[in-house]
Amino acid sequence: MSRIGQSHIVAIGGGSFRPSERYGFIEPTALLRYVLDLTGQDRPRLGLLATATGDDSDWLLKMYGAFSRWDVEVSHLTVFPMPNVADPREWVLEQDAIYVSGGSVANLAALWRLHGLDEAFAEAWRSGVILSGQSAGALCWHVGGNTDSFGPRLRPWAEGLALLPYSCGVHYDSDPQRRTLLHESVASGELPEAYAADEGVALHYVGTEFIQAVSVSPTGAAYRIERDGAGVKECAGVKEFRIEPRLLTSTNLEP
Numbered sequence: 001m002s003r004i005g006q007s008h009i010v011a012i013g014g015g016s017f018r019p020s021e022r023y024g025f026i027e028p029t030a031l032l033r034y035v036l037d038l039t040g041q042d043r044p045r046l047g048l049l050a051t052a053t054g055d056d057s058d059w060l061l062k063m064y065g066a067f068s069r070w071d072v073e074v075s076h077l078t079v080f081p082m083p084n085v086a087d088p089r090e091w092v093l094e095q096d097a098i099y100v101s102g103g104s105v106a107n108l109a110a111l112w113r114l115h116g117l118d119e120a121f122a123e124a125w126r127s128g129v130i131l132s133g134q135s136a137g138a139l140c141w142h143v144g145g146n147t148d149s150f151g152p153r154l155r156p157w158a159e160g161l162a163l164l165p166y167s168c169g170v171h172y173d174s175d176p177q178r179r180t181l182l183h184e185s186v187a188s189g190e191l192p193e194a195y196a197a198d199e200g201v202a203l204h205y206v207g208t209e210f211i212q213a214v215s216v217s218p219t220g221a222a223y224r225i226e227r228d229g230a231g232v233k234e235c236a237g238v239k240e241f242r243i244e245p246r247l248l249t250s251t252n253l254e255p
Contacts, residue, residue, distance in 0.1 A: 005128060006128065006207065007125045007128065007206065008038050008130045008206055009125070009130075009132065009141050009164060010031075010035050010038070010130065010131070010132040010203070010204050011132070011138035011139075011142070011170075011197065011202060011203040011205070012132065012133065012138050012202040013134070013135075013138065013171060013172055013201050013220075014134060014135065014170065014171050014174065014197075014198075014200060015199050015200035015201070016028065016029060016031055016134045025066065026062060026065075027069075029200075030216050030249060031200075031214065031248065032099070032132075033248075034202070034204075035097055035099070035130055035132045036070075036072060036096075036097060038097070038130045039096040041096050042071070043073055044072055044096040044097055045073045045075070045095045045096045045097070046067065046073065046075075046095065046097050047075055047076065047077060047092065047094075047095035047098045047099070048060060048063050048076040048099055049076065049099070049137075050076070050078070050101045050103070051078075051100070051101075051103075051107070051108045051111055051112065052100065052104050052105060052107065052135075052136040052137065053103035054107075055078040055079065055080040056101075060076050075091070075095075077091055079111055088115060088117060089116065089117075089119075089120040089123070092117065092120040092121060092123075092124045092129070093123065093124050095124070095129055096130065097129065097130040097131075098121070098124070098129060098130065098132060099132050099137065100136070100137030100140060101134065101135075101136070101137055102134050102135030102136045102137060103136050104147075104149040105136035105140055105157065106147060106157060108136055108140055109159050109160060109161070112161075118161050122161065125163055131163070135171065138168055138170050138197070138203070139160060139168050140160050141160065141161055141163050142160045142161075142162065142163075142166055142167055142168040143158055143162045143164070143166060143167050144158035144159060144160045144167050144191055145157060145160070145167045145168040145182065145191065146169065146177070146185065154178065154181050156185040156190050163208075164208055165208055166192055166193060166210075167186065167192050167193070168194060168203070169182045169194055169195070169197065169223070169225070170196070170197060171198075171199060172196040172198045172199075172223065173198040173199055174198075174199050179196070182194055182196060183225060183237075186225050186226075186237075186238050187237030189227070193225060193226050193227055195210055195222060195223065195224055196222065196223040196225060197220075198215075198217065198219075198220040198221055198222070199217060200216045201213055201214070201217060201220040201221065202214050202215070202245075210224075212245070212246060213243050213244075213246070214245050215247055215248065216247075216248055218247060220245060221245060222242075222243040222245055223242055224240070224243060225238055225239070226238060226239050226240075226241070
């Protein structure tokens, strides 16, 4: 298998899928087309993980349906009640792209470490497998962020895989708790400086460098949150900079 020689992560704040009246189920948005195009493959291998939802079978079935009209080879990895493949590391390394669902990022990280998947994903990332995901599936690649893994009240969490040396904000414009707590956590030093994404927006990193945001929402944006004693917005001690994303079109989604 031929791969590009760079390490990519696409962290999606929300909006990976949309309802489809035409097909009777959900379908991927242009954010997922963007991820798959990064592989450089005519028929990419896409690996799905729903660890954050306890390997929810309904979600996995929906994903197979969602991609059924795309020229992509879909498979999945589960860990409940045991791994569904003989060698999870080998499965990870065979993929061209990985997509991780939302859910409990704290549970996801604990289980990945238990099964050695943290090391497998780091190896895959270095070898050119595109890593992506939404919500928990975006937070996990960073040092951490804010999560409702422990209850309805958000809490800072800094146990991510830390492939990226930043914290991350997701659902940034749809949950009013998230912006305030991320500012407070960065200002206090509990979390490192951050990138955040509104619904419908994704953060694209090459190596550990943020290179651009892309969006399927005309009003969505990304943000850089830096520690600074002067401070702006809701919390003294940080500065937030708006990043205008590149708007992706919904045309020609199917290869």
